[in-house]
Amino acid sequence: MTAGGKREVMLRLIAAGFLIGTFCFAQVPESTTFGMADVRVSNTAHFAVQSFGGVLRDGRYVNRDATMLQLIEGAYSVTDDSVAGGPGWLSSDLFNIVAKVPDGTTHATANLMLQALLVDRFKLVVQHETRPVPRYVLSVDKGGPKFKTASGSGDSGCKPIQPPGGGGGGRGPGDPASQPNIKVACRNLTGEQIADNLRRMAGGYLDHDLIDSTKLDGTWDFDIEWTGRGALEAKGPEGISIFDAVSKQLGLKLALQQVPLPALAIVSVNRKPTENAPGVEAALAEAPPRFEAASVKPANPDGPPFRGLLYTGGSQMRAGGTLRELIAMSLQIPPNVASDTLIGVPKSAETQRWEINAKVPGKGEGAVTNINGRPTPPPLSIAMEMLHGVLMSDFGLKTHTENREITVYAITSSGKSKMKQADDSERTACRPDPSLPKPALNMGPMMACTNMTMADLAVNVQQMANAYIDHPVVDATGLEGGWDFALGWSPKAALLASTANPNQQEGQAADPNGGISFFDAIEKELGLKIVKEKRSIPVIIVDHVEDKPAE
Numbered sequence: 001m002t003a004g005g006k007r008e009v010m011l012r013l014i015a016a017g018f019l020i021g022t023f024c025f026a027q028v029p030e031s032t033t034f035g036m037a038d039v040r041v042s043n044t045a046h047f048a049v050q051s052f053g054g055v056l057r058d059g060r061y062v063n064r065d066a067t068m069l070q071l072i073e074g075a076y077s078v079t080d081d082s083v084a085g086g087p088g089w090l091s092s093d094l095f096n097i098v099a100k101v102p103d104g105t106t107h108a109t110a111n112l113m114l115q116a117l118l119v120d121r122f123k124l125v126v127q128h129e130t131r132p133v134p135r136y137v138l139s140v141d142k143g144g145p146k147f148k149t150a151s152g153s154g155d156s157g158c159k160p161i162q163p164p165g166g167g168g169g170g171r172g173p174g175d176p177a178s179q180p181n182i183k184v185a186c187r188n189l190t191g192e193q194i195a196d197n198l199r200r201m202a203g204g205y206l207d208h209d210l211i212d213s214t215k216l217d218g219t220w221d222f223d224i225e226w227t228g229r230g231a232l233e234a235k236g237p238e239g240i241s242i243f244d245a246v247s248k249q250l251g252l253k254l255a256l257q258q259v260p261l262p263a264l265a266i267v268s269v270n271r272k273p274t275e276n277a278p279g280v281e282a283a284l285a286e287a288p289p290r291f292e293a294a295s296v297k298p299a300n301p302d303g304p305p306f307r308g309l310l311y312t313g314g315s316q317m318r319a320g321g322t323l324r325e326l327i328a329m330s331l332q333i334p335p336n337v338a339s340d341t342l343i344g345v346p347k348s349a350e351t352q353r354w355e356i357n358a359k360v361p362g363k364g365e366g367a368v369t370n371i372n373g374r375p376t377p378p379p380l381s382i383a384m385e386m387l388h389g390v391l392m393s394d395f396g397l398k399t400h401t402e403n404r405e406i407t408v409y410a411i412t413s414s415g416k417s418k419m420k421q422a423d424d425s426e427r428t429a430c431r432p433d434p435s436l437p438k439p440a441l442n443m444g445p446m447m448a449c450t451n452m453t454m455a456d457l458a459v460n461v462q463q464m465a466n467a468y469i470d471h472p473v474v475d476a477t478g479l480e481g482g483w484d485f486a487l488g489w490s491p492k493a494a495l496l497a498s499t500a501n502p503n504q505q506e507g508q509a510a511d512p513n514g515g516i517s518f519f520d521a522i523e524k525e526l527g528l529k530i531v532k533e534k535r536s537i538p539v540i541i542v543d544h545v546e547d548k549p550a551e
Contacts, residue, residue, distance in 0.1 A: 032109060032112040032113055032115075032116060033113055033116045033117070033120075034061065034099035034100060034101060034113045034116070034117055035099070035100035035101065035102070036099065036100050036277065036280050036283060036284065037097060037098070037099035037100070037117055037121070037276075037280070037284075038096075038097070038098045038099070038276055038280050038281050038284045039095065039096075039097050039117070039121050039273040039274075039276065040095070040096055040273070040276070041093070041094065041095060041096075041272070041273075042064070042065050042066075042094035042095055042096045042381075044064075044065045044094060044332065044381040045332040045333075045334075046094075046459060046460070046463075047332075047334055047462075047463045048332045048380050048381050048384060049065045049094060049380070049381070050065065050379045050380035050381070051063075051064060051065045051066045051067075051070060051379060052369070052371055052376050052379060053066070053070070053074050053371070054074055054097075054107070054110055054111070054114065055369050055371070056101065056105060056107065056110060057363065057367065057369065058363060058364070059100060059101060059102075059103060060098060060099065060100060060101060060284070061097070061098070061099045061100075061101050061105070061110050061113065061114075062097070062098050062099075062365075063095075063096070063097040063098075063114075064096050064379050064381065064382065065094050065095075065096065065379055065381055066094065066095055066096075066097070067090060067091050067092065067093060067094060067095075068086075068089070068090045068091075068093060068095065068122070068269065069083060069090040069091045069427070071095065071097075071114065071118060072090075072118065072124070072126075072264070072266075074111055074114060075111050075112075075114040075115040075118055076111075076115065076126070076264055077111060078264050079209070081133055081134050081135075081208050081209070082133060082261070082262070082263050082264060083263065083264050083265075083266065084129075084131040084132075084133060084263040084264065084265045084266070085131075085265045085266045085267075085425055086266030086269060086425065087266075087269070087271070087424055087425065088422065088424055088425065088426050088427055088428040088450075088451035088482055089271060089428060090266070090269070090427065090428075091427040091428050091429055092428040092429075092456065093271065095273070097114075097117070098284050098286075099113070099117070099284070100283075100284065101113065118269075120274075121273040121274050122269050122270050122273055122274075123268065123269065123270045124266075124268075124269045124270075125266075125267040125268045125269070126264050126265060126266055126267060127264075127265050127267055128262065128263075128264060128265070129262075129263060129265050130260050130261065130262055130263065131260065131261070131263040131265060132258035132259060132260055132261075133258065133259060133260075133261050133263050134208045134256055134257075134258060134259075135208050135209055135210070135211050135256070135257060135258075135259040135261070136199075136206050136208055136209070136210040136211070136254055136255065136256055136257075137210075137211050137213050137254075137255055137256075137257045137259065138191075138194065138195045138198065138210060138211065138212055138213060138214055138246075138252055138253070138254055139213045139214055139252065139253050139255075140214050140215070140216070140251065140252060140253070141247055141251050141252055141253045143251055144251055145214075145216070145220070145250065145251040145252065146222075146249065146250055146251035147220050147221060147222035147250055147251070148220065148221050148222070149218060149219070149220060149221070150187065150188045150189075150218070150219040150220055150221050151187075151221055152188070154187060154188055155187065155188065156187065156188040156189060156193060156219070157186070157187065157188075157189075157197070158184045158185065158186040158187075158189075158197045158201065159184060159185055160182070160183065160184050160185075161183040161184060161185050161223065177231065177234035177235050177236075179228065179231050181225050181226060181227050181228075181240060182201075182225065182226055182227070182228055183223065183224070183225045184201065184223070184224055184225075185223050186220075186221065186222055186223070186224065187221045188219045188220075188221065189219055189220055189221075190216065190218070190219055190220075191212050191214035191215065191216035191217075191220075192212045193219075194212070194214070194216075194220070194252075195210045195211065195212035195214075196210075196212075198210060198242070198246070198254070202226065202229075202242040204228060204229030204230065205229050205241065205242045205243070205434065206242070207431065208256065210254075211259060214252065222249075222250060223249075224245055224246070224249050224250060225240065225245060225249065226240045226241065226242045226244075226245035227239040227240045227241065229242075229432075232434065232444075232445060233444035233445060233491060234491070236442060236443075236494070237441070237442075241434040241435075241445075242254065243434060243435055255435075256435075286364055286365055287364070288385065288389065289361070289364065289365035289366035289378065289382050289385050289386050289389070290361065290366065290386055290389045291317070291358040291359060291360060291361070291366065291386045291389065291390060292315075292358075292359045292360065292361045292362065293358065293359045294356055294357070294358035294359070294390045294394070295356070295357050295358075296354055296355075296356050296390065296394050296549040297354070297355055298352065298353070298354060298355075299320060299353035299354055299355045300355075301353075305320075305353060306318070306320035306321075306355065307320055307321040307325055308320060308321070308329075309329060309380070309383055309384065309387060311377035311383070313375075314368075314375075315359050315360050315362070315368060316357065316358070316359060316360075317357075317358050317359075317360060317377065317383060317386075318355070318356065318357055318358075319355075319356040319358070319387050319390075320353065320354065320355045320356070321353060321354070322349060322350055322351065322352060322353055322354070323345070323348075323349035323352065323354065323391075323395065323545065324338065324342065324345045324349045324350055325338070326354065326356075326387065326391060327342060327345065327349075327391060327397065327399075327542065327545070328342050329384060329387060330384050330385070330387040330388035330391055331384075331388065331399070331540055332381070332384055333540070334462050334463060334466065335466075336462065336466040336467075336469055336470055337462060337469070337470070337471060337472045339470070340406045340407060340408075340471050340472055340539070341406070341472055341537075341539045341540060342539070342540050342542065343404065343539055343540070343541050343542065344541050344542035344543070345542050345545070346545065346547065348547045349545065349547070352547075352548075356387070356390060358386070358387075358390065360377070360378065360386070365378060365382050366378045366382055366383070366386050391545075393550075394549035394550055395545050395546045395548075395549055395550075396544055396545060396546045396550070397542070397544070397545045398542075398543040398544040398545070399540050399541060399542050399543060400540075400541055400543060401538055401539070401540055401541070402538070402539065402541060403536045403537060403538055403539070404536065404537070404539045404541075405534050405535065405536045406471075406472070406534070406535070406536075406537065406539060407471050407532060407533075407534060408471050408472045408473065408474050408532070408533060408534070408535045408537065409469065409471050409472070409473045409474070409530045409531070409532055410473075410474050410475075410476040410530070410531050410532075410533050410535065411454060411457065411458055411461075411473065411474070411475055411476060411477055411522070411528055411529075411530055412476050412477060412528065412529050412530070412531055413477040413478060413479055413527075413528060413529075414523070414527055414528065414529055416527045417479070417483075417526070417527040417528070418485070418525065418526055418527035419483040419484065419485040419526055419527065420483065420484045420485065421481060421482075421483060421484075422450060422451040422452075422481070422482035422483055422484045423451070424451070424481075424482065426450045426451040426482070426484070427450060427451065428450065428451045428452060428453075428456060428482065429449070429450055429451075430447050430448070430449040430450075430452060430460055430464065431447065431448055431449075432445045432446070432447060432448075433445065433446055433447070433448040433486070434446075436448060436486050436488070438488055439488070439516070439524065439525060440490070440515065440516040441515070442490050442494060442495070442515040442516075443488050443489060443490050443515070443516065444488060444489070444490070444491055445488065446486050446487065446488035447464065447486065447487045447488060448486055449483075449484065449485050449486070449487060450482075450484050451482035451483070451484065452482055452483055452484075452485070453475075453481065453482055453483070454475040454477045454479050454483070455475045456482075457475070457483075458473040458474055458475045459473070461473055461518075465489065465518040467491065467492040467493070468489075468492055468517065468518040468519065469518075471532065472537060473530075474535060474537065477528065485525070485526055486525065487521060487522070487525055487526060488516075488521060488525070489516055489517060489518040489520075489521040490515035490516050490517065492517070492518070494515065495515040495516075495517055
């Protein structure tokens with residue numbers, strides 16, 4: 001970033017009320033505090049988390065399944081990577097906030113109220129200062145740029161290059177490995193405009209803002225081709241990441257760096273909120289969210305199977321699957337472990353597929369909300385609860401939870417850990433990082449994990465490696481604290497296709513064509529091991545469910 005650019009950013013922040021180096025814990029006027037607030041830890045399963053930020057409706061402020069980092073972003077109107085310091089759990093622990101607000105409260109005022117709540121209930125203390133924050137930096141590579149000076153003074157911008165026969169650049173449905181790469185023609189761009197266009201076009205790769213450090217004068221023309229982020233793993237060695245495309249095709253370098261910029265620094269914050277005042281939960285309680293109407297019909301056996309829960313626009317939602325799949329979905333049970341953790345489902349619930357078309361309520365928890373001018377469905381956890389209501393009313397579903405001894409995958413320690421003990425200030429996260437070196441061929445992108453406890457790892461691998469994991473995963477390592485590591489493996493379908501034995505089981509050696517199973521990766525890359533054993537853990541027992549819906 002140029003000196004002028006940094007000065008401009010600093011002036012904007014000061015004008016907006018940022019006082020560099022000062023602490024923020026001043027008294028907040030009563031007019032910008034919630035009348036009363038129910039604050040509690042969320043019990044939503046992480047794979048079902050969907051947070052749309054704070055919503056104002058019916059005299060209430062509602063923010064479901066939000067991390068502390070997201071709450072701070074909303075309260076102070078900053079981006080997540082402009083928040084510095086603080087404990088790692090800021091990005092992992094989930095909270096629910098329901099608060100009373102006066103009629104006519106705006107989102108800006110609600111954000112000030114949220115600031116006051118975080119100070120009061122979590123004892124949050126922040127300060128504004130200059131700190132290194134993660135940013136992608138675009139610079140000229142060693143060999144210099146590989147594109148040409150702009151040929152004229154025409155329009156400036158980037159346009160897609162259609163593949164032969166049209167098709168919109170491979171954005172349609174189908175096997176990701178067969179989708180064409182993204183190709184664009186960019187004309188008459190300055191260095192700053194190149195950075196801006198890359199950030200917008202390749203957002204699937206770039207999870208931080210991009211800064212132009214090319215120092216290029218004039219304007220430039222070029223074409224560039226890369227593989228969409230969602231198809232990179234499926235394409236394997238034939239895929240082109242945006243990082244490789246920028247380097248090999250443009251002669252530029254795109255790298256994640258720590259850049260000194262104005263930041264909101266966390267001085268201190270409590271992990272648990274103070275207790276609600278007596279009577280608050282009852283005063284703010286709402287009726288359980290329920291669909292306004294729902295029709296349940298057998299799915300067309302000749303049609304394509306639909307499994308899942310989908311908002312289809314307007315006030316409509318659609319759900320589909322076998323009764324077992326629908327029950328598991330409604331109870332936030334990952335489908336790949338439902339056969340172990342959902343017990344007592346009748347055999348008839350395993351085969352007959354159902355389709356549910358439902359109308360969300362016009363108000364309350366399950367209503368569609370207008371966010372930034374767009375109709376937004378209720379969070380996934382609320383939609384799942386409404387689905388559970390249909391199963392209770394139409395199928396007579398009754399369940400309870402108890403401990404049972406079942407088959408699990410236990411993550412154990414070999415005593416030779418290859419992980420690094422994390423600094424507690426690191427954000428707890430696991431993200432794809434195509435720039436990491438791969439220990440084997442025929443692999444998807446590596447996952448860069450920071451400040452992950454072994455309990456976090458056990459929960460996350462059930463989703464990240466769901467093709468391999470068909471039993472619940474538990475932590476049996478005995479390792480305390482958070483850990484940093486990189487982990488990658490071959491897609492199971494690709495690994496099985498490349499081996500002579502199509503019935504390969506977990507734990508077998510990597511295949512001769514350079515692939516590596518998830519179980520091998522855990523051992524070779526982390527120094528851990530996954531073993532199958534019996535353990536007593538909480539499961540859900542189905543006490544009663546009908547074969548078909550009530551008339």
